[in-house]
Every structure is written in structure tokens, then in C-alpha cells.
Amino acid sequence: MAQRLRGINPVGPLAAILLIVLVLGTLGAVALHAGGLSGLNSWDWRAVWFTIWQAVVSATVSVLLAVPVARALARRSFPGRHVLITLLGAPFILPVIVAIMGLVSVFGRSGAVNEALSALGLPPVSIYGWQGVILAHVFFNLPLSVRMILHGWQAIPSERFRLAQSLGFNPVDIARHLERPMLREIAPGAWLAVFLVCLTSFAVALALGGGPKATTVELAIYQAFRFDFDMGKAAALGLIQVGLCLVALLLSSRVTIMAGFGTGMGRGTLITAPRGWYLWTDLLAILLAAAFLLVPMVSVILQGAPSIATLPATVWSAALRSIVMALISTGATLVLALALSLAVAQGQRWIEAAGMLPIVASPLVLGTGLYLMLRGLASPTQLALPVTVGINAAMALPFALRIMIPAARSLHADYGRLAASLGMTGLARLRLLTLPRLARPIGFAGGLAAALAMGDLGVITLFADSENATLPLRLYQLMNSYRMADAAACAVLLMAISFALFWLFDRGGRLNAEI
Amino acid sequence: MRHAIAALTILAAPASADAAELIVYSPDYFASEWGPGPKIEEGFEAICACDLKFVTGDVLPRLLLEGDRTEADVVIGLNSDVTKRARESGLFTPHGQDLSGLTMPVNWSDDIFLPFNWSQTAFVYDGTRLENPPGSFQELLDAPDDLKIVIQDPRSSISGLALLLWVKSVFGDESEDAWRKLRPKVLTVTPGWSESYGLFTDGEADMVLSYTTSPAYHIGAEQDASKRAIIFPEGHYFMVELAAQLKGTDQPELAQSFLDYVVSEDFQSMIAEANWSYPANLPRDMLPAYFAALPRPEKTLFLDEDAAEAARRPALDEWLSVFAE
Numbered sequence: 152m153a154q155r156l157r158g159i160n161p162v163g164p165l166a167a168i169l170l171i172v173l174v175l176g177t178l179g180a181v182a183l184h185a186g187g188l189s190g191l192n193s194w195d196w197r198a199v200w201f202t203i204w205q206a207v208v209s210a211t212v213s214v215l216l217a218v219p220v221a222r223a224l225a226r227r228s229f230p231g232r233h234v235l236i237t238l239l240g241a242p243f244i245l246p247v248i249v250a251i252m253g254l255v256s257v258f259g260r261s262g263a264v265n266e267a268l269s270a271l272g273l274p275p276v277s278i279y280g281w282q283g284v285i286l287a288h289v290f291f292n293l294p295l296s297v298r299m300i301l302h303g304w305q306a307i308p309s310e311r312f313r314l315a316q317s318l319g320f321n322p323v324d325i326a327r328h329l330e331r332p333m334l335r336e337i338a339p340g341a342w343l344a345v346f347l348v349c350l351t352s353f354a355v356a357l358a359l360g361g362g363p364k365a366t367t368v369e370l371a372i373y374q375a376f377r378f379d380f381d382m383g384k385a386a387a388l389g390l391i392q393v394g395l396c397l398v399a400l401l402l403s404s405r406v407t408i409m410a411g412f413g414t415g416m417g418r419g420t421l422i423t424a425p426r427g428w429y430l431w432t433d434l435l436a437i438l439l440a441a442a443f444l445l446v447p448m449v450s451v452i453l454q455g456a457p458s459i460a461t462l463p464a465t466v467w468s469a470a471l472r473s474i475v476m477a478l479i480s481t482g483a484t485l486v487l488a489l490a491l492s493l494a495v496a497q498g499q500r501w502i503e504a505a506g507m508l509p510i511v512a513s514p515l516v517l518g519t520g521l522y523l524m525l526r527g528l529a530s531p532t533q534l535a536l537p538v539t540v541g542i543n544a545a546m547a548l549p550f551a552l553r554i555m556i557p558a559a560r561s562l563h564a565d566y567g568r569l570a571a572s573l574g575m576t577g578l579a580r581l582r583l584l585t586l587p588r589l590a591r592p593i594g595f596a597g598g599l600a601a602a603l604a605m606g607d608l609g610v611i612t613l614f615a616d617s618e619n620a621t622l623p624l625r626l627y628q629l630m631n632s633y634r635m636a637d638a639a640a641c642a643v644l645l646m647a648i649s650f651a652l653f654w655l656f657d658r659g660g661r662l663n664a665e666i
Numbered sequence: 667m668r669h670a671i672a673a674l675t676i677l678a679a680p681a682s683a684d685a686a687e688l689i690v691y692s693p694d695y696f697a698s699e700w701g702p703g704p705k706i707e708e709g710f711e712a713i714c715a716c717d718l719k720f721v722t723g724d725v726l727p728r729l730l731l732e733g734d735r736t737e738a739d740v741v742i743g744l745n746s747d748v749t750k751r752a753r754e755s756g757l758f759t760p761h762g763q764d765l766s767g768l769t770m771p772v773n774w775s776d777d778i779f780l781p782f783n784w785s786q787t788a789f790v791y792d793g794t795r796l797e798n799p800p801g802s803f804q805e806l807l808d809a810p811d812d813l814k815i816v817i818q819d820p821r822s823s824i825s826g827l828a829l830l831l832w833v834k835s836v837f838g839d840e841s842e843d844a845w846r847k848l849r850p851k852v853l854t855v856t857p858g859w860s861e862s863y864g865l866f867t868d869g870e871a872d873m874v875l876s877y878t879t880s881p882a883y884h885i886g887a888e889q890d891a892s893k894r895a896i897i898f899p900e901g902h903y904f905m906v907e908l909a910a911q912l913k914g915t916d917q918p919e920l921a922q923s924f925l926d927y928v929v930s931e932d933f934q935s936m937i938a939e940a941n942w943s944y945p946a947n948l949p950r951d952m953l954p955a956y957f958a959a960l961p962r963p964e965k966t967l968f969l970d971e972d973a974a975e976a977a978r979r980p981a982l983d984e985w986l987s988v989f990a991e
Contacts, residue, residue: 167737178884184731194986196774248861250821251861252864252868255865255868255870256868259865259868259870260814260869260870260871261868261870279853279854280854283854298930356855357819357856358854358856358861358865360854360855360856361852361853361854361855362819362854362855362989362990363821363855363985363986363989363990364989364990366821370821370822370857372821373821373822373857374821374822376724376727377724377822378821378822378827379725380726380727380730380751425681440886443687445859463699465699519731522731523731526732526735530737531728532721566874578714578877593904613724613727613728613731614723616722617694617697617698617703617720617722618697618720620698624694625698627694627860628694628695628698628699628700628701629700630860630861630863630864631694631695631700631701631859631860632695632698632700632701632942633863633883633884633887634700635863635864635868637865638864
């Protein structure tokens with residue numbers, strides 16, 4: 152028994168228990184405060200159904216569109232391919248409000264697409280309504296699905312492709328024998344990952360929703376909290392969100408998801424790509440995806456750049472504060488993710504589910520619960536910054552785990568026995584084996600965590616601190632005081648910092664990966 | 667983590683010396699650099715020898731969570747639509763101010779909640795983009811459906827809720843038909859005011875649900891007179907923001923003198939250009955000229971808190987059922 156226990160590091164399970172307390176404990180605290188859960192009315196149930204429906208559609212569309220793009224990126228080589236792959240990941244880390252601005256400027260009523268359509272004498276397209284919510288979600292999550300499926304393509308050993316070539320396979324045969332089996336393995340995982348992200352859709356995406364038809368559970372929670380003062384209902388809705396996600400997690404637990412989401416994916420021989428019209432369809436897929444994902448971002452930059460120079464000093468100080476907070480929360484995310492993924496690699500499956508819990512937590516319920524739990528300890532204003540950092544660290548964790556678990560598993564499988572036979576444990580093992588081997592996924596996960604933390608508004612309803620506002624909060628303050636031009640400039644700044652942080656971590660992880 | 671918290675507290679602004687502290691809960695926009703908060707803090711600290719501290723967030727939900735244990739001495743920025751709930755909590759104590767001189771279009775005799783600024787809901791348009799705006803609420807309903815407006819969700823926004831009560835006050839039993847006519851013109855319903863207003867200034871929508879005082883910002887801060895509020899003969903819904911003193915305050919004298927300050931000329935003369943709304947206790951001729959010249963509705967509509975509370979649920983259900991068809 153002692154022999155068996157010695158190999159198991161207690162840090163992972165402890166971190167997992169901490170997360171369970173954070174997500175389910177806060178939910179419990181809110182329910183307890185309310186004296187139980189309240190029943191839901193028919194509108195709440197409609198919100199639940201709409202949430203499920205749009206998550207299913209968004210995930211399906213994201214994955215279907217990702218397949219041709221990922222295939223094109225996998226089998227074609229061209230100058231700037233790595234840069235393009237990095238840039239295509241950018242929408243996933245955009246603050247929601249910034250993404251909405253960009254989408255509206257391209258697809259809105261007075262956006263570029265409709266200008267072009269009316270010039271051609273065609274009827275306009277509207278992004279307001281359910282299709283707007285889906286569009287926003289596909290915009291956010293297409294990069295995620297492309298990366299995951301791209302990795303699946305690159306994980307097919309190049310020897311298989313060489314064998315296929317020597318057997319004279321044409322593209323149809325390759326699709327049947329190599330690509331489709333791979334997609335059957337990878338696509339469900341990608342689909343579920345996107346589904347989970349869309350399930351707890353942010354209220355801001357609703358700006359495109361058009362009205363009550365497109366109400367998500369998150370908005371219903373907000374209403375219960377803010378207007379009905381019905382904490383019991385907020386907790387009940389939060390519980391439904393957790394339940395939905397746990398069901399999805401059970402479904403996805405058999406699928407390994409994401410590794411090496413970073414740019415250094417061009418290793419191994421490039422697949423020999425078919426010529427002729429295949430070349431043109433690949434080119435089209437890449438161009439369309441690049442246009443869809445990059446033009447909205449460029450348009451945000453064009454809108455906001457002129458006012459950056461005149462931004463007030465407090466915006467810059469908020470930027471600095473946000474950067475420091477993002478770095479601290481990224482550190483916490485990485486420590487937790489490392490502990491959890493190593494524990495999962497040693498076979499503790501329940502830890503994986505615990506690590507995924509934050510993705511299902513409603514920020515509002517989480518904030519209220521923490522508030523109720525901590526109110527005896529310190530004033531919420533003093534806690535505003537630490538709580539924001541802590542929640543950001545937890546919120547980024549599911550994504551970090553998705554990236555690090557597969558890498559930790561292969562590390563355990565490849566080197567676990569050797570390290571054990573050498574008696575390599577503790578810090579030496581971490582320094583000589585784990586960190587160098589996992590540098591790449593750690594760097595990428597860190598980049599993602601830092602960018603997500605940078606763009607997050609925090610739980611401002613209860614833990615706001617106007618004097619020490621973060622950059623996203625400053626952005627909202629500008630919007631709320633009519634200063635839309637400054638807000639657009641602030642959005643550019645936020646986007647630039649988020650992307651810079653992402654790039655630095657991602658790059659840093661690759662610099663040290665000399666092994 | 668402890669180091670992290672230490673590092674974060676260094677990032678926070680230093681607290682001032684040990685003067686008596688007056689804690690004022692307010693909405694976030696109010697205390698932000700671009701809201702009236704900083705000026706008010708400066709003005710009050712000049713006369714009180716105390717340290718005024720704004721604590722921001724969702725004021726009422728937070729107070730209800732905290733109950734008697736709240737640190738707040740005063741709240742500012744409560745909206746008249748939630749006063750019933752706030753009053754029933756029993757957390758507040760009378761403000762003791764003389765209300766006879768208030769400069770508001772409705773009579774206000776509430777002894778708990780003290781008004782400090784007000785405005786009215788209105789549809790704002792851009793004269794350079796929309797040449798012939800509808801002249802009345804009825805004309806807006808009858809306008810062609812390619813006239814696009816953006817409104818706010820009554821389930822998550824105070825102004826959105828005010829629109830429900832506005833429509834109810836204007837159209838009464840016909841409100842469902844009114845919504846049905848308005849619906850095709852609604853481009854989208856945003857969760858909050860700022861997303862709506864952003865869509866409007868981006869040129870996405872012809873009109874936005876905002877306030878009669880919104881054009882003042884564009885005139886005063888941007889020298890742009892093209893944004894105007896349409897004045898409807900049917901009347902406009904009155905919205906007021908309020909301050910109140912907590913029963914459990916440990917600084918009753920300070921709290922009282924803060925409320926004195928709220929209705930003083932010093933405070934009231936900041937409101938117009940700091941909060942882009944009408945001060946509740948300042949004659950019109952003391953406003954900046956362009957502000958005083960803003961067109962005002964002939965008719966003011968307002969439901970007191972009991973009527974508003976009674977109307978809220980049915981009006982919301984009606985709105986939901988029309989918009990979800």
C-alpha cells in the first residue's frame with residue numbers, strides 16, 4: 152500500500168478538491184443563502200433549450216467548417232504558414248466585446264459584407280437573431296476546432312502516407328483509409344470541446360441575439376440575480392449548467408483532445424498533396440477562413456487605432472494592472488494544470504472531470520458564492536483583485552488541461568518507467584524531465600490562460616473596484632459614459648496586449664523545447 | 667498565493683490617512699473616472715474632513731446579500747424602479763431633507779429615497795442619417811419596417827425596463843399590439859445600454875432607446891449637434907436616481923451631511939456635465955446654456971413604485987411573448 156501510494160503526488164488530488172469546492176461549493180453557498188433552490192418558469196426552460204440548441208449548432212458548424220481548413224493547412228506548405236496558423240488562433244482569445252465590435256463592422260447592417268451585397272444588387276444579410284449568436288460562436292471556436300483537427304492530421308504517421316503513395320492511392324482512397332478514420336477519432340472530441348464552450352455562453356454574445364428568443368441560461372441567471380433577487384433560482388440555473396456540462400463531459404471523457412495547439416506543428420514530412428482542382432479548393436478554404444477570422448480583427452484595429460494616442464492615463468495604468476494580474480493568474484493556472492495533468496496521466500480519471508468543472512461555472516454564481524463564503528474574512532473591495540485573479544486562473548484551467556493532459560500522458564508512457572528505475576523523483580524529475588518535455592504545451596497553455604485572463608471582465612457585480620479597475624472594466628466604463636471612440640481604442644489596446652501575451656508564452660515554450 | 671495577494675494590494679491605490687471613513691455604495695459607471703464620482707468625492711472631502719470611499723458594483727443585490735452586516739453608510743444611484751424592494755428590506759432610514767424646492771417634472775415626497783438627478787426615456791437619432799424621424803410614438807409604430815431601432819433587454823437593463831413601463835403608460839390595454847407593431851423595427855435587443863448605444867453610433871441602427879439628455883453629451887463633449895432625442899406628444903417615461911442613508915451606519919452625522927451635500931448647489935451643478943442628466947435640485951437657468959436649451963417633453967409619464975411593481979411582471983410576460991413569437 153505504502154509502495155503504491157509513494158508514486159502518487161498529493162498535489163493533483165488537492166488541486167482537484169480545491170476546484171470542486173470552488174465550483175460546487177459556491178453553488179451550494181448561494182443555494183444555502185436562498186434557503187434552497189427555486190423552481191423555474193417556462194421562460195427559464197426556454198433559455199435552457201435555446202442554450203443547448205445553439206451550442207449543438209455552433210459546435211457542428213465549427214467542426215464541419217474546420218475540416219477542409221485543417222486539411223488544407225495540413226497538406227500545403229507556403230511561406231507564412233506558421234504565422235497564419237498562429238493568427239488564426241487569435242479570435243479564440245479575443246475579449247467578447249471586441250469580437251462583437253469586429254463582427255458587426257463586417258457583417259452588420261452597415262458592414263462591409265452588406266455594402267458589397269447591395270452594390271451587387273443582392274438583398275442584405277442580417278446578423279441579428281439566432282444566426283448572430285451562432286456566427287459569433289463559430290468565429291470564436293472555429294480556431295479551436297481547426298487546431299484540434301489539424302493536430303489529428305499531423306498525428307497520422309507520415310509512413311502511412313508514404314505507403315499509400317506507393318500503393319497508388321488517389322485522394323478518394325486516402326480520405327477513405329486514412330483521413331476519415333482519423334476524423335472519426337478526433338472530430339467528436341473537437342465537437343464536444345466547442346459544445347462546452349458555447350454552453351456557458353457569455354451574455355455579451357446576446358447583443359447579436361435579437362431578443363428573448365435567443366436567451367441563454369447565463370442571462371436568466373443574471374436576471375434572477377439582478378432583477379428578481381431570487382438567489383434560489385440563480386443557483387438552480389447554475390446547477391442545470393453544471394449538469395448539462397457533466398453529461399457532455401461524460402460523453403467526451405473517452406476522447407483525447409488537443410496537444411501541441413501551438414505553431415510548431417510542421418514537424419515530420421509534409422503530406423504530399425494532390426494537385427489539380429484540389430489545390431484550388433485548399434486555397435479557397437484557407438483564404439475564406441483567413442478572411443472570416445482576420446478581417447473583423449483588422450476592422451477593430453482600423454476603428455480604434457486613431458484614438459489610442461489620446462487615451463487617458465488611467466487606461467494605461469489599468470492596462471499595466473491587468474497585465475500583472477494576468478501573469479499572476481497564469482502562473483496559478485499553470486501550476487494547477489501541471490499538477491492535475493500529471494495526476495491524470497497517472498490514471499486518476501476523476502481529476503480530469505474536476506479540472507473541467509470551471510468551464511461550466513456561471514461567473515455570476517461563482518462570484519456570489521465566493522462573496523458569501525469570504526464576507527467574514529475581508530471586505531469585498533479588498534478582495535476584488537485577488538478574487539478576479541483566482542477566478543481567471545480557474546476559468547483558464549479547462550483549456551490548459553485540454554492542452555497538457557495528452558502531453559502528460561505520453562510523457563508518463565514514454566519516460567515514466569525509466570524515471571522510476573533511475574529513482575528520479577521530486578524536484579529533480581520536474582527540472583530534468585517534466586518541464587523540458589512539457590515546455591511546448593505549457594507555453595501554449597500559458598499563452599491561452601494569459602490572454603483569457605487579460606480579456607476577462609471578472610465578477611464585477613460584487614467585487615468591483617473602480618479605483619483599481621482592470622482594462623476590460625475601463626472599456627465598459629468608457630462605453631457607459633458615451634465615449635465610444637475611446638472605447639474602440641481601448642479595445643485595440645486590449646486586443647494587442649492579449650495577443651502579445653499569448654505570443655510571448657507560446658514562443659517561450661518553444662524556445663526551451665530543445666529536446 | 668499569499669505573495670500574489672500582497673503583490674495585488676501594492677497595485678491598489680494607497681488608502682488615505684485615518685480620517686473618518688464614509689462608505690458610499692454606487693453603480694460602477696457612477697464612480698468611474700468619467701462619471702460624477704471623483705468630482706463629488708473631491709467636493710465633499712473639502713468640507714467634511716473625512717475620507718469618502720466609493721464601493722462599486724450591483725448596489726441593491728449586494729445590499730440585500732449583506733443585510734444588517736453591510737459596511738455601507740450611504741447608497742447613491744438606486745433607481746426608482748427598485749425602491750419598493752429596497753424599502754421592504756428595512757435597511758434604510760429617512761433622509762431628512764426638504765423636498766419642496768426640487769426641480770423635477772413629478773412631485774416627490776419620499777422620505778427615504780432622495781433624488782439627485784433625473785432624465786426621461788427617449789429615442790435618439792442622428793440627423794445626418796435620418797432625415798424624417800417619426801414625430802410621435804404612434805408614428806414610430808406605423809413607420810416602415812426598414813426603420814431600425816435598438817432597445818435594451820428589460821430583464822437585464824433599467825432602461826429596458828423603463829421602455830416596458832413607458833409603452834404600458836402610453837398604450838395601456840393596447841400595449842400588446844404596440845409591441846407587435848414595434849417588433850419588426852427592432853434590430854436587436856442588447857443586454858445593456860452601452861452595447862445599444864455603441865451599435866447606434868456605429869451606424870448600425872437609425873434610432874436607439876436612450877434618454878432625452880443623451881444629445882447633451884454630443885453637444886457638450888464632441889461639439890456635435892446631429893444627435894437628437896425625438897420628443898413624443900404622448901409623453902416620456904421619467905427616470906430618477908436616488909440616494910439613501912443606511913439605518914445601520916456607524917457615521918450617522920457624516921451620512922446626513924453627505925445627503926445635505928447631494929442636494930446642495932455645489933453637487934447639483936456638477937451633475938449635468940458629469941452624469942449627462944438633469945439635476946434634481948437646480949433651477950434650469952443655472953444649467954449650461956446648451957443643456958438648458960435641450961427640448962423637453964410636455965408630458966411626463968411615471969408609475970410610482972407600487973404601480974411599477976404591479977405592472978412589471980405582466981408587462982414583461984407580454985413583451986416576452988410578443989418577441990418570442
